[in-house]
Amino acid sequence: MAKEMIAMLLAGGQGSRLYALTEKLAKPAVPFGGKYRIIDFPLSNCVNSGIDTVGILTQYQPLVLNEYIGNGQPWDLDRLYGGVHVLPPYQKASGSDWYKGTANAIYQNISFIERYDPEYVIILSGDQICKQDYSDFLKFHKEKNAEFSVAVMEVPWEEASRFGLMVADGDDRITEFQEKPKNPKSNLASMGIYIFNWDILKKYLEEDEADPNSENDFGNNIIPNLLRDNRRMYAYHFDGYWKDVGTISSLWEANMEILDPEHSGINLFDEDWKIYSRNSGMTGHKISAGALVENSMITDGCRVKGEVKHSILFAGVRVEEGAVVEDAVVMGGTVIKSGAVVKHCIVAENVTVGENAVVGAMPTEEEKGVATIGEGVTIGDNAKVGPKAMVRKNVEGGGEEW
Amino acid sequence: MVNSNTSALGIVFPNSYDVLVPDLVNVRLMASIPFASRYRLIDFILSSMAHCDIDNIAVMVNNNYHSLMDHLGSGREWDLVRKNGGLHIFPPFVEKGVKPYTGRVGAVASILGFLRNQKEKYVVLTDTNIVVNFDFNALIEAHIESGADVTMAYNEQEIPAGMMKIEESGLTYYYTLGIEDGRVSQIYVNSQKTGIQNLSMNMFVLEREKLIEMINTASVRGQIYFERDVLMPQLNKLNIRAYKYDGYVARICDMKSYFDENMKLLDDHNLDALFSGKQIYTKIRDDNPTRYIEGAKVQNVMVADGCVIEGEVEDSILFRGVKVAKGAKVKNCILMQDTVIEAGADVEYLVMDKNVTVSAGKSMRGTDTFPVYIGKHQTV
Numbered sequence: 145m146a147k148e149m150i151a152m153l154l155a156g157g158q159g160s161r162l163y164a165l166t167e168k169l170a171k172p173a174v175p176f177g178g179k180y181r182i183i184d185f186p187l188s189n190c191v192n193s194g195i196d197t198v199g200i201l202t203q204y205q206p207l208v209l210n211e212y213i214g215n216g217q218p219w220d221l222d223r224l225y226g227g228v229h230v231l232p233p234y235q236k237a238s239g240s241d242w243y244k245g246t247a248n249a250i251y252q253n254i255s256f257i258e259r260y261d262p263e264y265v266i267i268l269s270g271d272q273i274c275k276q277d278y279s280d281f282l283k284f285h286k287e288k289n290a291e292f293s294v295a296v297m298e299v300p301w302e303e304a305s306r307f308g309l310m311v312a313d314g315d316d317r318i319t320e321f322q323e324k325p326k327n328p329k330s331n332l333a334s335m336g337i338y339i340f341n342w343d344i345l346k347k348y349l350e351e352d353e354a355d356p357n358s359e360n361d362f363g364n365n366i367i368p369n370l371l372r373d374n375r376r377m378y379a380y381h382f383d384g385y386w387k388d389v390g391t392i393s394s395l396w397e398a399n400m401e402i403l404d405p406e407h408s409g410i411n412l413f414d415e416d417w418k419i420y421s422r423n424s425g426m427t428g429h430k431i432s433a434g435a436l437v438e439n440s441m442i443t444d445g446c447r448v449k450g451e452v453k454h455s456i457l458f459a460g461v462r463v464e465e466g467a468v469v470e471d472a473v474v475m476g477g478t479v480i481k482s483g484a485v486v487k488h489c490i491v492a493e494n495v496t497v498g499e500n501a502v503v504g505a506m507p508t509e510e511e512k513g514v515a516t517i518g519e520g521v522t523i524g525d526n527a528k529v530g531p532k533a534m535v536r537k538n539v540e541g542g543g544e545e546w
Numbered sequence: 547m548v549n550s551n552t553s554a555l556g557i558v559f560p561n562s563y564d565v566l567v568p569d570l571v572n573v574r575l576m577a578s579i580p581f582a583s584r585y586r587l588i589d590f591i592l593s594s595m596a597h598c599d600i601d602n603i604a605v606m607v608n609n610n611y612h613s614l615m616d617h618l619g620s621g622r623e624w625d626l627v628r629k630n631g632g633l634h635i636f637p638p639f640v641e642k643g644v645k646p647y648t649g650r651v652g653a654v655a656s657i658l659g660f661l662r663n664q665k666e667k668y669v670v671l672t673d674t675n676i677v678v679n680f681d682f683n684a685l686i687e688a689h690i691e692s693g694a695d696v697t698m699a700y701n702e703q704e705i706p707a708g709m710m711k712i713e714e715s716g717l718t719y720y721y722t723l724g725i726e727d728g729r730v731s732q733i734y735v736n737s738q739k740t741g742i743q744n745l746s747m748n749m750f751v752l753e754r755e756k757l758i759e760m761i762n763t764a765s766v767r768g769q770i771y772f773e774r775d776v777l778m779p780q781l782n783k784l785n786i787r788a789y790k791y792d793g794y795v796a797r798i799c800d801m802k803s804y805f806d807e808n809m810k811l812l813d814d815h816n817l818d819a820l821f822s823g824k825q826i827y828t829k830i831r832d833d834n835p836t837r838y839i840e841g842a843k844v845q846n847v848m849v850a851d852g853c854v855i856e857g858e859v860e861d862s863i864l865f866r867g868v869k870v871a872k873g874a875k876v877k878n879c880i881l882m883q884d885t886v887i888e889a890g891a892d893v894e895y896l897v898m899d900k901n902v903t904v905s906a907g908k909s910m911r912g913t914d915t916f917p918v919y920i921g922k923h924q925t926v
Contacts, residue, residue, distance in 0.1 A: 178835030179851070217622070218830070403837075412834035413854065423830050427821050428583030428850040428864070430814070437844055443835040444584070444851050447814070456835070 146261040147226060149282055149339070151195050152253070153186055154246055155270035156203035161391045164518030164536045165492055169208040172200075172270030174395070175475045175493065177402050177412060178443045178456050180421045181212060182389060185275065186268045187219045187228070188419045193278035195266070197226035199256055201249040203242060206232055218422045231256060245360030251349040262342050267362065269336040273398050273410065274386040275417050281339060281380050288316065290378040291344045292370055296332040297386055307333035308363050310379045318377040321367050332379055335386060338362065344375065385409040392534075396490055396514045399456050399473045403439060424459035424476065434465070443476075450480070458493070467497075471506065481525075488531065489515035498525035498541060505531040554668035554686055554751065555631070556595045556603040557657075559650060560588060560614055562673035562748070565717040566708055566799045569919045573899075574613035577605075577674040579798065580882050580900075582811055582820075583863050584850040586617050587798065588674045589828045592624045592633075595670070597824040598682040602631025602666060606653040608638050608646060617829050624827045634660070649770035654761045661758055669757050671772075672749040677796035677807065679823040680749070685789050689751045694787035696756075696777065698723070698730065699749040701791045702742050708800030712736055721746040721773050723788055730786040733778045746773070747791060794819035805897060805917040808863050808880050812846055833866050841872055857887065871906075878914070896920060 159171025166174065172183035183200075190198050198221060202209055209230070216228035231253050233242050243249035250257075250267065257265060264285065266278055276295070285293040296310050311320035311330040322329060348366050352358050358365045370377055385408065389395040401408035412419060426445025431437055436451040445460035450467035458476040463469055466482045477494040480486055484497045489504030497503055501523045504515035513532035523529060524541030533545045560577030570579050577588035588605075595603060603626060607614060614635075620626075621633030636657055638646035647653050650671070654661070661669070668689070670682055680699075689697035700723050709720045713736045723744040724732030737743065750772075752760075760776055769775035777786060794816065796807035810816045833852025838844065843858040852867040857874035864870075865882045871889040880897045887893060888906040895912035899922040904910065908926055912918030920926065 218832075413837070418832050419834070420832050423832070425825050425827060427817065427826075428848045429836070430812070430817070430848050431844045431846070432814075433846040435845070437838045437842065439840050439842075440838050441835040442838065442849075 145225065146263070147197055148262065149195060149264040149266055149278075150197040150199070150226070150257065150260050150262045151186075151190050151266045151268055151278075152250055152257070153183070153198055153200045153268045153270055154249060155183060155200050155209065156243055156249060157271060158204040159271065159390060162395065163392065163534050164516050165392070165395075165490065166205070167518060167536060168205060169519075170202060170204050170206060170270075171390070173209040173212055174389075175458055176273065176389070176395070177399060177419075178441045178458055179424065180419055182273065183209070183212075183270050184219075184419050184421045185273055186270060187221065188417075189274070189276050189278060190268075191219050191221060191420070192417055193276075195278060196221065196223050197260055197262075198228045199253060200228065200230045200270075201243065201253065202230055202232050203249075206230070212422055214422070219420045226260065229256065245358075245365075246362045247349060247352050247358075247366050248360035250345070251353050251360070254346060254349065257342065257346075265340050265342050265345055267336075267338040267340070271390050272335070272386060272388055274335070275384060275410070275414070275419070276337075276382060276386075277417075281337070281382075284380045285339045285378070288378045289376060290339075291341050291376045292367075293339045293378045293380050294318070294367075295335040295337040295382045296379045297335055297382055299331050299333045301328065301331050304328035304331045304333070310334055312379040316379050316381070318371070318379050321363075321371055323363060332381075334363070335382065336363075344370075392490065392514050392516055396473055399490075400454070400471070403441060403454060403456065426459055429457075435463075450482070472504070475519075484523075489517070489529075491517045492519040492521075494520050496522045498523055498527060500525060501527045501529070503529040504533075507531070553666040554598075554600050554670050554682070555664055555666040555754070556591075556600045556682075557654065557669060557671045558588065558591055558603060558605045558674060559653065559672070560605055560611065560674050561608040563675045563718060563799065564609065566675070566712070567801060567804060569801060569921070570804065570899075571610060573610070573922050575607070575610045576798070578611075578614040578617050579804070580865055581677060581798075582808065583848045583865055585826060585828045586614075587677060588614065588617070589624075589826050590677050590679065591672055591674055592621075592626065593824065593826045594678065594680040595682055596624045596626060596827070598686075600670060600682055601626055601628050602634075602664065604634045604636055604657060604660065606636050606657070608653070611635075611637065619829070623829050631664075636660075647770075649775075650772035651761055651764045651769050651775065654757065654772075655765035658758055658761065661754060664754060666754060668751055669754045670749065670751050671757075672747075675798045676747055676749075677798070677820065678747075678791070678793060679820055679826065680791070680793070681823075682751075685749065686751050688789050689787070692728070692787045693785070694729075695784040696750055696752045697787045697789050698777075699747040699789045699791050700744045701747060701795050703745055703795070704741060705737065705739070705743055705745060706797055706799050706803055708803045709736075709797075710738060711800065713738055719771065719774060721748070725788045728787055730777075730781065730788050733773060733781065735774060735778075744788065744790075747795070748773075793823075796820070801897065801917060801919055802915070805880060809861070809878075811863070812848060812861065817848075831866055842870075857889075865900075874904075878917075880917075899924075902926070 155172040159166040221228040309322040387398045405411040429446035438453045443459045449465045450463040453470045455472045464482040471488040473490045475493040481499045483500040518536045530546035626633040722737045836853040839856040842855045849864040850866040856872045857870040859876045867884040873890040874887040875892045877894045886903045890907040891904040892909040903925045
């Protein structure tokens with residue numbers, strides 16, 4: 145039985161620009177928004193769009209991601225035929241290879257795709273926060289009788305040169321592709337989400353593999369080759385919320401934006417488009433008498449005795465008496481001891497911030513930055529962590545890290 | 547794998563003591579009463595069993611059990627989807643001229659065929675109106691070590707006021723134990739004694755073959771209640787041992803105790819005592835984290851995921867998906883799933899069932915001794 149469309153999710157990126165947060169886990173497994181991980185968004189989008197077969201291409205630090213995905217049950221992707229499959233690089237009779245690039249990752253899994261004999265394949269990326277109905281995208285692809293479609297966002301012209309840009313005619317047909325150009329001819333940025341007719345994709349993947357000079361990358365090789373051959377390529381306009389969370393500051397920003405769904409456009413309180421995740425299973429959170437909670441998101445298992453302003457607390461975070469948390473993203477299991485001040489920063493999972501320690505600071509004219517504390521780190525009592533610091537190792541009591 | 551020397555299967559009675567909380571069981575049964583911001587009462591028993599490798603469980607639903615079926619599903623959330631064993635829900639078997647059973651004897655008699663075909667050596671029986679993070683293995687070990695015929699769990703506490711009232715209604719029974727050297731020498735029915743008593747938790751362990759034999763005999767004789775009709779007359783003949791439980795126990799035996807036992811969890815000591823052991827599983831709803839909007843003021847509350855709080859909430863327990871609008875005031879309330887308190891409303895000492903709406907500007911009050919209950923789907 146053939147599937148109409150299956151999804152291939154690129155989740156192998158190291159996410160090196162997230163530094164301390166991705167030392168031990170792949171970027172798609174980075175926690176986000178109180179109880180999610182980044183990968184929950186594309187996976188939930190798939191299920192909500194009626195796609196029940198997803199291949200997840202992993203390579204870098206896959207342990208956490210593998211365990212998190214498990215049998216796919218939290219996303220309703222535990223299926224008899226299809227469902228979610230984690231696809232690491234594997235050894236073949238003729239030798240083995242790491243995934244050399246995004247296109248090569250798909251190339252190495254051609255046999256996986258062919259098991260489902262799909263008409264279309266959607267390529268997704270595991271480092272974006274976005275709620276998107278892929279079935280609308282597929283409808284567009286079919287209506288245009290396209291061989292390749294790419295989802296694009298309009299970006300401000302002055303920022304356009306930071307993106308890969310699609311130049312399209314009045315009928316949305318793509319005529320040119322510009323990768324981070326100095327002089328942009330378009331402001332339609334590629335979101336890195338593609339729909340291919342499978343026969344076309346397979347043909348170009350094989351051609352690309354045979355080219356020894358290729359970087360085996362969709363943006364640098366496959367798309368230019370399609371253009372060269374004058375294939376039917378279309379740009380699908382998406383105008384919802386979309387954010388690439390590949391850097392510390394964009395990850396922090398995206399977290400803050402879910403605190404303001406009325407303006408930012410990312411609303412997690414949408415019964416019709418739920419984002420699924422593996423739940424912590426903790427009890428309801430508790431706010432004690434004397435605590436202060438303002439404009440924040442708080443998850444099961446938290447205990448708040450201090451002040452929490454404009455922040456996101458993940459499952460099981462403890463904020464002790466007299467501690468202050470402001471403009472902060474505090475991930476699961478972290479303890480902020482009494483008197484500590486945690487501001488404008490990202491604190492990863494299972495961190496201990498000691499008594500009266502200071503982490504980060506509100507941005508000023510001279511100095512702005514999002515302090516970041518890596519997983520499992522202990523910040524000693526009275527220690528100080530500056531607003532630009534990237535802490536990977538324990539900081540001793542009274543110590544400083546800038 | 548069933549280890550035939552130590553394994554136990556579970557039999558759960560989800561309708562026990564329904565009569566004590568008529569309001570709360572109007573649309574459900576005891577086992578599916580919401581508790582502690584995101585659980586149902588049965589979650590505590592099922593999770594405790596699952597953690598003790600009791601993964602073959604019969605749930606003897608008798609009445610009003612749709613909500614429980616919905617909650618349990620296939621049993622996946624409690625890790626009870628198993629090829630061998632797993633969760634079995636047994637509805638009563640009724641045909642013309644045959645009434646559904648009323649007591650434990652009839653319930654177990656209706657599954658004797660099932661019981662005969664199982665492999666576990668022991669059976670654990672329990673009600674669901676008792677909230678515990680219980681180590682069934684310790685109970686079973688004590689049973690095996692003592693060589694008893696039956697071991698029953700109890701705790702030392704005063705008889706709750708809600709149970710004392712049973713004497714007047716005569717609707718159901720509770721039991722206190724006289725104990726000599728760990729052996730149950732007396733079982734008292736609906737005792738009115740004040741002060742600390744050995745209060746039965748209605749949890750039993752015995753060998754499966756023994757249970758089948760006892761129930762078979764009792765059923766033929768037309769007996770109804772396991773404790774009253776089977777155990778009490780055989781106190782001399784059977785070696786019935788008492789197992790004292792020292793952990794945290796909450797009993798739901800009327801609206802007041804339901805209110806109080808929820809509120810007690812606002813004290814961290816109680817919350818930790820109940821939850822610091824093994825995790826309690828429940829049905830997953832995939833709610834987003836709770837959002838506190840500018841203007842929210844919260845003090846001493848326990849809140850589940852999925853709530854949106856814009857008003858003032860104090861000394862209260864909020865279940866999943868509750869909304870408290872701007873200017874609304876909530877004090878000393880238990881708000882079950884998806885309750886909406888509209889702008890400017892003012893409520894105190896209320897227990898609101900699922901999907902209740904309190905309209906804008908309305909004010910409503912119970913008292914600390916009499917929390918007022920508002921039924922499911924009502925709009926005030």
